[in-house]
Amino acid sequence: MPEPRLDVLCIGNAIVDVIANATDEFLAQEGLTKDSMRLVDAEEAERLYDHMRPAREVSGGCAGNTAAGIAALGGRAGFIGQVAPDQLGGFYRHDLTAAGVEFSTPPVDVGVPTARSMILVTPDGHRTMNTFLGAAQELAVDVLDEEQIRSSGILYLEGYLWDPETARNAMVRAIEVAREARRKVAFSLSDLFCVDRHREGFTALIDEARIDILFANEAEILAMAGVPHLETAVAAIAPKVETLVVTRGAAGALAVRGGERADVPAEPVDKVVDTTGAGDLFAAGFLYGEATGKTLVQSLRLGAICAAEVIQHYGARPEADLRALAGELAA
Structure with missing residues (x-):
């Protein structure tokens, strides 16, 4: 198998994040569930935008954030996602390539x-997301660069993109290409919303051994396994994938690979400002570690370091030097 040209190729929704402060009272007035993600149509997107406080725009989307994090660590990252030929699409492309x-x-x-x-951020740092998928859900099989997929060491896909049929077909084809090329496939369950909506499809991917590295947070893995206890859920899912990674917020993270298990604590932070992108940047650190031959513990620590950096400021892209923060782990 030839050496990969890219360490990780990420596929996901190409989304511009519009981030604003909000109070718990504002969320209640708007009928929003705190710390949740919902899909909205164009009309609701415009209505909510008109009601928000002054906001700032940054390129986002889970897989795009992960790709940017990998690049910030010094990794060779790529991204596949659909934008429209409009101002926000041009902004997204420039912002990501500049990273x-x-x-x-x-x-x-x-x-x-x-x-x-x-994205509405409350004073405690929690974010409530209201997403209009627009052109992102129109990612089609015919725009995939299959040679790019074959030349990437790890293919990483976000569960959010599983929702629309057109994009789902593109993801399935990308997985097929990666597996035919004997590359690793990583998949994020992305959100409890995604698990509840697509449990059958996600279960098929896992049971058919199409996923090598599975990312989940604690709530997602419990829902995926259909059990109330973390250890029971880990025991149920871990044997079905090569590597299972579970993030637990302030409680740290764990990973299981075969007979090996690793647990790491969360990195200490001065203040949690905005949790947007914490899971995305954790995945960036872990995948960079896997692509560069780190141990399971080292990959988890890289993930924890990246997640800690991003929750200390607004936005889901790193602002500090991740390579400097990681030190020898990024060497």
Whole structure:
């Protein structure tokens, strides 16, 4: 098998994040569930945007955030996602490529604008996401660069993109190409919303051994296994994948690979400002570790370091030097 040209190729929703402060009272007035993610249509996106406080825009989307984190660590990262040929699409492309990520998927005019997510951040750092998927859900099989997939050591896919059939077909084809090329496939369950909505499809991917590395947080793995206790859920899911990674917020993270298990604590932080992107950057650190031959513990520690950095400021992209923070782990 030839050496990969890219360490990790990420596939996901190309979304511009629109981030604003909000109070718990505002969430209640808008009928929003704190710390949740919901999909909205264009009309609701406009209505909520009009009600929000002044906001700032940053390129986002789970897989895009992960790709940016890998690049910040010094890894060779790529991204596949769909934007429209509009102002936000151009902004997204420039922002991601400026971060050092290879993004060659062409923009396509599918009659809807580039996706955006209105993210409301409460004073305790928790975020409530309201996402209009727009062009992102129109990612199609025919825009995939299959040679790019074959030349990537790890293919990483976000569960959020499983929702629309067109994008789901593209993800399935990408997995097929990666497995035919004997590359690793990593998959994130992304959100409890995704597990509840797509448990059957996710279960099939896992049971058919199409996933090598599975990412989940504690709530997602409990829902996926259909049990109330973490250790029972880990015992049920871990044997079905090569590597299972479970993040637990302030309680740290764990990973299981065969007979090996590793647990690491969360990195200490001065203040949690915004949890947006914590899981995405954890995945970036872990995948960078896996791509560069680190041990299971070292990969988990890299994930914890990246997650700790991103929750100390607004936005889901690193602002500090991740390589410096990781020290010898990033060497």
